[in-house]
Amino acid sequence: MKVVVLGGGPGGYVCAIRAAQLGAEVTLVEQQHLGGTCLNSGCIPTKVLLHTTEIYDMLRKQSADLGLKMNDLALEWSAVQYRKDMIVSQLVDGVKTILETNQINVIMGKGRFITNNELEVITKGKQRIIVGFDKAVIATGSETIRVPIPGADLEGVLTSTEALSLENVPESICIIGGGVIGCEFASIYSSAGSKVTIVEMLPNLIANMDEEIVECLKNQFFESGIDIYTNGKVEKIERHENKLKVTVSTSSGTKNIVAEKVLISTGRKPNISQIGLENLGVEADKGSILVDKSMKTNVDNIYAIGDCTGGVLLAHVASAEGIIAAENMMGKYTPIDFKTISYCVYTKPEIASVGLNEKQALKQGYNIKVGKFPLYANGKSVIKGEVNGLVKFVIDEDTDEIIGLHIAGPNATELIAVGAMAIRLEATLDEIISTIYAHPTVSESIHEAAHAVHGNVIHMPRL
Template identity: 40%
Template sequence: MASYDLIVIGGGPAGYVAAIRAARYGKKVALIEREKLGGTCLNWGCIPTKAMHRTAYLFSQLQQLAHFGIQVGQIELDFQRVMARKSEVAAALGKGIQQLMQANKIEVYHGTAELIGNREVLINGLVLQASYILIATGSKAAEISLPGASLPNVLNSNSILELSRLPASIAIIGGGVIGIEFASIFAAFGTKVAVIEMSERILPEMDEEISKRLAGMLKRKGIDLYTSAKVGAIRGASPLMVDFVVRVEPKTVSATHVLLATGRSPEFGGLNLDEQGIRYDTKRGIAVDACMQTSSEAIYAAGDVTGGIMLAHVASHEALVAVDHMFGECERLPYEAVPACIFSLPEIAMVGLTEQAAKERGIDIAVSKFPFAANGKALVMGEPEGLVKMIARKQDHVIIGVHMIGSHATDLIQEGVLAIKMGLTSEQLAATIHPHPTMIEVLHEAALGIHGQMIHYATGSK
């Protein structure tokens, strides 16, 4: 029987980060992964889709070169090369994780783990023992009970990454993050795209104004958006037909492919949680406390498997919290300062409270908006679409929300994250010198606008 200080089940953003953290404490660590190191994020999520997003962005930009005074010949998309490149990027990063495991002397087992005790794991017929166990088995594409969901060319967020030919048309069921990212990517590639969303608007968790602005932009790109829509069935073959009802009006969209983008659910099948007395819910995931400890003292869980905020960066930080509690001190993760990034075209990013959420909590707020069109760098880049929206408490001007849509929003949001994490006021942010000409100046102007002092835009806060 091999003994360890920590056994990590799952090699994704929570699992491999936890393993490295424990190794840095000088602990003996084993990591068990059923498929590929890097988990969903690296192999079927964040990295492959962002590689495709980068191609989509460049392809869109190249079609605008005449605007910059550059004349080129016909630009064509090599879809097979696009898909090969996303796999190459993922493989390179996967190899990097393998090297990190070796460098930190972490023993990696490949196979399906089974808990056989509070401190014991069965893997490939071997029994491993540890002082602590961390469950980081992630999530899977949510199953949907829908007639026709198993028809050929009906895809989920994993299988769409295995396409070898560019779809002529695609109907996307689900207007959340996954659906909107793929809608943006394939529309840029020239695919005819329709998005069917059950809620009243796409991206229902985002700030309403930002969501509606993106909807207008996507429609101008030729994407058909159907909201308040309930899908009844998928039928046919070539093309597929998606039947749905918008309020009371029946509609049908035809497409060569259908993507089921209805979210993800925690994955912890086969672990024998019941026998170990670990509390969980099949939909909400494994129950944990603020230090990621389960109802079993020696067993922790982190990442998507806990059913919380299903983002890779959240999973990694939860893993750090868990390991620090095992071998040091627990520091609560600041969930109020978690950024969310959507790689649509253009990008969206947010942190903190939306305007609607702040009002629902009864917070008296000041809201400042600054358009990218008034930013010099945005105009230089030829990307003036977008805005930043900053929300602060009126009583003390402490920043409680930042929402952005536009070029590089996913990079720019970090200043907002830091502001909320540190409890900064709009005056403090406005008093910080921002370099010129840069995109980050939009946040400087928004901070000035909280107290009616914008320089490059006539409208202040409300």
């Protein structure tokens, strides 16, 4: 079977690999960079900057407490940028090698469907290639939302891509948008020494996550000197001497924020224009391609995965959907289960969630119980000097089944896999409690939070 995959991001290249493993003859078409936004200008480079700046900030503030004497500690930003670029290059080369060893034909160029069995590709060298296929997967990802703010086109107003590659750490930066991307950049630049201000239109930062977990992050931001304006609407951006002035309407009146740089970080939208959907007859709704649980569109031989379907815009979701699409088109008929999607924010503290939070569970009609354990009572967190955190279970009271786990603290993005596995296996609270956790570890706090559901927390004074 001949399969073509349009888009080489974390959904597209994973789908191509899995289809090849199952015996398909695969062609992958990518317009810009293998690895897509995530690898080249999203997940990976931001985490490189977060890693270095977090270490720098920790040594700058806590070295004496740790028993370390630091002389002339400095952040060499150009070296950080070089390391970021080298890591991205290394991982992109790794993707190329994996594709080659799976005998996948890669064409770098812009693809457009001309029939439901042919894809036209205009290569970077302006060569026109027609790729025939039996089945196709659309994995064209998403693009930055351009918000109509007066002054958004001024010099010094950045997209997230541009914010990754600044030549110098700005003295000050105003971040418009307090979602995942905005908060991660706030962590990067605050840790690097910038004065950071966040403006968020909604009542809270990272609005889709548990409020108590996000509160741990907000507290850390306040301690770090980050100013936060929620329920704030940006009216305009103007030049102010050699800086920029952001005018914001808030419930307490108009605020003027002056900063060297302004980052507009207000989300992304599916990228499905100019790929020939009209020639396929593929149905879309509100700019997103419609698919079923097998990732198939309304056209029998056309599948779509990742951000272009308008679901959860996360790299690991796109990869999972890519595997599902490949297996279904090759006859394995595998459904996808979205209940185990983990949401991760790589700030300090890290925050992560899987399953339902309290509000979502109550809205869906569950009777719930909640168990919480603060990390100031966890030995490993105290050792690490990262006690601004919390572990929180949401439990179905009628069955004791775990329906949500939410974590703020060190390694939260790693530990959340415990919750994902528990939800996937429909585990009950007793199965968490009866598991033995190593000591001293941050993961012990998961055990304690489970005990807390029924009021039996071990390492906290009884009230």
